[in-house]
Amino acid sequence: MPAEGRGWAAAEVGGAAERTVPERPGVMAEQELPGLLIMDVGGTHGVQESLAALLKKHFCVITMKELLENKKEMGKKIQSIFVSECRPAIDKELLESLPNLKVIGNSGVGVDHLNLKMISNFGVKVTNTPHAVADSTADMGMALMLASARRLVEGSQIAVSPDTKYFAADWLGVEVTRATLGIIGMGRIGYKVAQRARAFEMKILYHNRNRRSKEEEQAVGACYSEMEDLLQQSDFVMLVVNLTPETEKLIGKKELGLMKHTATLINISRGAVIDQDALVEALQNKTIKAAALDVTYPEPLPRNHPLLKLNNVIITPHIGTATVQATHMMAEEAIANMLSVLKCQPIPSEVFPQ
Numbered sequence: 001m002p003a004e005g006r007g008w009a010a011a012e013v014g015g016a017a018e019r020t021v022p023e024r025p026g027v028m029a030e031q032e033l034p035g036l037l038i039m040d041v042g043g044t045h046g047v048q049e050s051l052a053a054l055l056k057k058h059f060c061v062i063t064m065k066e067l068l069e070n071k072k073e074m075g076k077k078i079q080s081i082f083v084s085e086c087r088p089a090i091d092k093e094l095l096e097s098l099p100n101l102k103v104i105g106n107s108g109v110g111v112d113h114l115n116l117k118m119i120s121n122f123g124v125k126v127t128n129t130p131h132a133v134a135d136s137t138a139d140m141g142m143a144l145m146l147a148s149a150r151r152l153v154e155g156s157q158i159a160v161s162p163d164t165k166y167f168a169a170d171w172l173g174v175e176v177t178r179a180t181l182g183i184i185g186m187g188r189i190g191y192k193v194a195q196r197a198r199a200f201e202m203k204i205l206y207h208n209r210n211r212r213s214k215e216e217e218q219a220v221g222a223c224y225s226e227m228e229d230l231l232q233q234s235d236f237v238m239l240v241v242n243l244t245p246e247t248e249k250l251i252g253k254k255e256l257g258l259m260k261h262t263a264t265l266i267n268i269s270r271g272a273v274i275d276q277d278a279l280v281e282a283l284q285n286k287t288i289k290a291a292a293l294d295v296t297y298p299e300p301l302p303r304n305h306p307l308l309k310l311n312n313v314i315i316t317p318h319i320g321t322a323t324v325q326a327t328h329m330m331a332e333e334a335i336a337n338m339l340s341v342l343k344c345q346p347i348p349s350e351v352f353p354q
Contacts, residue, residue, distance in 0.1 A: 035062055035078040036061050036062065037064065037081045037088065038063055038064070038088070039063065039087040040064065040065065041061075041063065048327065054335070062077065076099060079101060080103050080104070080342065081098075081105065084108075085107075090114055090115070102124060103341035105127050105334035106127065108330060109128050110270060112242070126351040127334065127337035129330045130188055131329075132333045133326060134192050136323045140268055140316075141320075142197070144266050145264070148292040148314050149174050153314050174235075176200050176236070179200075179236060180202065181202045181235070181236045181238065182236070183204065184227070184250070185208060185241035185269065186207075186208035187240065189240050191216070193238060193240060194206065194221075194222050198220050205222070205224075205225040205230045207225055212224070227255075232260070234260070234263060237266065239274070240269055241273060242270075243270035244354065247273050249275040252278045259287070259288050261288060265291045267294065270295050271293070271298070272297045274293075276296070279291060283310050283312055284310070294318055333348070336348055
């Protein structure tokens with residue numbers, strides 16, 4: 001949403017990697033492997049080398065640079081694209097240059113960076129990795145809630161500051177234990193959050209398009225709530241929804257005004273789910289106590305953005321799935337999805353245009 005794959009032996013010949021056939025029986029030689037486009041290997045924007053090695057077990061990996069250097073020849077070979085961290089960008093020009101493309105495997109659950117209708121018009125399927133991301137993202141939600149409640153970032157800054165001569169006795173946070181948590185979006189990740197919150201004896205309210213079964217609610221002690229009631233009652237409100245036209249700016253001035261002035265807003269979904277101008281105003285005016293955001297819009301924020309100047313905000317760099325285990329599981333899930341498409345088998349996690 002974990003084991004690293006064994007790599008291929010490789011030698012550089014004429015600027016391209018020539019890979020030997022692995023000893024394991026039943027694995028196709030490279031000339032039989034389907035072409036897979038990735039942004040790059042390593043570097044700031046490329047796929048991690050360990051993940052590239054995993055991809056090379058099943059595909060003939062082609063980087064964007066290699067495609068652009070020989071678009072006519074390489075374009076014919078590419079049947080799949082592995083999208084990681086929204087790269088490579090999928091536009092009409094790229095799709096038109098790949099006549100044999102069959103599937104785009106997105107590493108991660110959110111696909112708001114992909115124009116699903118346009119891609120579908122080219123006869124290309126899109127898949128994502130909802131199972132691989134659930135635990136790591138739920139962990140991040142809990143981490144942000146705890147960090148904000150106990151003012152960990154502020155506290156760390158005080159502890160290491162050269163100006164600190166003593167620790168103030170009235171420097172206080174609030175407890176998560178037995179507080180009320182409102183979860184907006186009770187899919188896989190939201191439910192995982194509820195499982196973790198139950199261990200803190202939290203009162204759990206949730207709002208979702210579709211209500212969970214009574215058995216699922218009882219398993220985590222969660223109660224279905226209308227949005228307005230959830231906002232009014234919760235000490236912590238956590239956003240765990242996909243970004244769609246319906247959820248864009250789901251939390252705006254009206255919703256923030258319904259929250260307790262002692263409440264904290266936590267976002268582990270997408271930045272555009274919150275009206276950020278309204279959030280800045282609410283934090284400045286103490287309409288709500290604090291916010292903890294793993295996502296913003298855009299990412300990163302401009303360095304002069306007012307959110308970066310507030311001391312009642314924690315912002316992290318979209319690291320909900322940034323663990324060794326999750327990145328490998330996402331790659332494995334994406335590989336399984338793409339191979340299923342190429343083999344005309346049932347697709348575990350297909351994303352359909354809405």
